[in-house]
Amino acid sequence: MRSVDIVSTAFRNAFRSRLRTSLTVLAIFIGAFTLSLTNGLGTGINQYIDDTVASVGVDDVMTVTKASDEQPAEGPTEYDPNQIEVENGPPGQTATALTDADIDTIAGIDGVESVEPSKSVMVDYVQHDDGTRYQLSVAEFVPGMRLELAAGEQVDLDAAEPELVLPESYLEPLDLGSAADAVGQSVVLAVTDATGAQVTTEATVVGVAEPGVITMGGAIPNDVLTQELYDLQTTGAPEAETTRYAQASVSFDTSGGATETEALQDRLADAGFTGSTLEDQLGTITAVIDGIVLVLNGFAVIALVAAGIGIINTLFMAVQERTREVGLMKAMGLSSGRVFSLFSIEAVVIGLAGSALGVLGAVGAGQLVNGVAGDLLADLPGLTLIAFDPVSIATVVLGVMAIAFLAGTLPALRAARQDPISSLRYE
Structure with missing residues (x-):
């Protein structure tokens, strides 16, 4: 009998x-469906994170803070004048403040091209044409970031x-009208200085950002506006307070690739600082997502x-029912070997049928979920909650076929070892 x-x-x-x-x-089908769907969920979320990182484009910028050997204490923390609240961190989280001397030290470390301290600005409100005042937060913006704009420019x-x-x-x-109408108009920003007085300044709207991970933090000012707001906010404050920064x-x-980046982080650590890239900061998020997907894959x-x-x-059952048939062959x-191949291929065929149907079912279910999620997660444009990677789909199908082949090994061996004379006498 030929292979074909x-x-x-x-x-x-x-x-x-x-029926059997x-x-x-x-x-x-159930296993392949679950496995494909959970893999698609992990792929979709991680893909969105990767796209966000790519759109930020700041793989050459590192966030540096002052290293601390102290472990977070349970309950109230003793006051330390050198501690400063961490920007964009959990409420109440503090870190050792950076000073101008620290900034100079960081600038002198081999591999550092430039260093810019982060100036924390707390805007009281934004207003246009003496209209209603609204609270507004400002987010830090570094070179290389790319925002999704509804109108205007970066x-x-x-x-x-x-x-x-x-x-x-x-x-x-x-x-402000439409997004295009808003570009070029001026808005008033107010901050409270160190004396408790509220002071204002104006800025021109150059772009309107669509909702996204970056712009959810608020408005994006340029360096001149950030410095102006910071100067107004620190008016009347002691000089020591105006030269303390949470991070840089x-x-x-x-x-130089990852090796040189790690070497720079080591040099910063030797100098008493902690450096983390955006990829490091997002690594925890992706690790959690991968962990959840791994658990779900366990059920599959x-x-x-x-x-x-x-x-x-x-x-x-097939081997038992076809004992005489095997003996005749x-x-x-x-x-x-041919008999073994015959039953092994049967197992693979069953695995192929179930996995193919499971993958197709998962793709269909994924499309339905994405349609619903598109409305529920409208504030995250570009997010495809469940995305299917061709490589992952092929891996699922081939993996299930491999499991089917292994499962069919014992029955196939039993059929291959049958004695033809005894098989022909089987009733």
């Missing part, structure tokens, strides 16, 4: 007992005049193991 004949015969025999095979295929950090990119959600409240942004050369694997047991049972010269 063995394959075609295996395909026909796989569905000889339709269908139930086994159903078990495989903020020019080096512009001589104060300018900012305003979130799209502020257009209607501030009566360090620019470095990425041409359990279903596939159960399906493998079903394949063993199905093929053992071996009596006519079919080798044990």
Whole structure:
């Protein structure tokens, strides 16, 4: 019997007992469906994070803070004048403040191209044309970031005049009209200085940002506006208070790859500082997502193991029912290897049918979920909650087929080892 004949015969025999095979295929379908769906969930979320990082484009910028050996204490923390609240951190989280001397030290470390201390600005409100005042937060912006804009252009950090990119959600409240109409208009920003007086300054809207991970933090000012707000906010404060920073942004050369980046982090650590890239900061998020997906995949694997047991049972029954048939084939010269291949291919066919149906079902379910999630997660444009990577899909199908092959090994070996004379006498 030629190889082609063995394959075609295996395909026909796989569905000889339709009910039994269908139930086994159903078990495989459940496992492959779950595995594909959970992998798609992990792929979609991680892809969104990767796209966000790519759009930020700040792989050559490192956030540097003062290293501290002290472990977070439970309950109230003793006051330390050198501690400063961490920007964009959990409420109440503090770190040792950086000083101008620290900034100079960081600038002198080998591999640091430039260093800019982060100036924390707390805006009281934003207003347009003496209208209603609305609370507004400002987010730090570093070179290389790219915002998704509804209109206008990216903020020019080096512009001589104060300018900012305003979130799209502020257009209607501030009566700025459409996104295109808002570009070029001026808004008033207010801060409270160290004496308790409220002071204002103006800035020009150069762009309107669509909702996203970056712009959810608020408006994006250029350097001139940030410095102006910071100066107004620290008016009347002691000089020591105006030269204390929670963190600094360090620019470095990425041409050396991960090895050189780690070497720079080591040099910063030796100098008493902690440096983390955006990839480091997002690594925890992706690790949590991967962990959740791994747990969900565990349930899918359990279903596939159960399906493998079903394949063993199905093929053992097939071998028993076709004992005389196997004996006849071996009596006519079919080798044990060919018999083994015949039943192994049957197992693979069952695995292929179940995995293919499971993947197709997962893709269909994913499209439905994405349609619903598109409305629920409208504030995260570009997010595809469940994304299917062709490589992952192929891996699922091939993996299930491999499990099916292994599950079919015992029944196939039993069939291959049958004595033709005894098989022909089997009743």
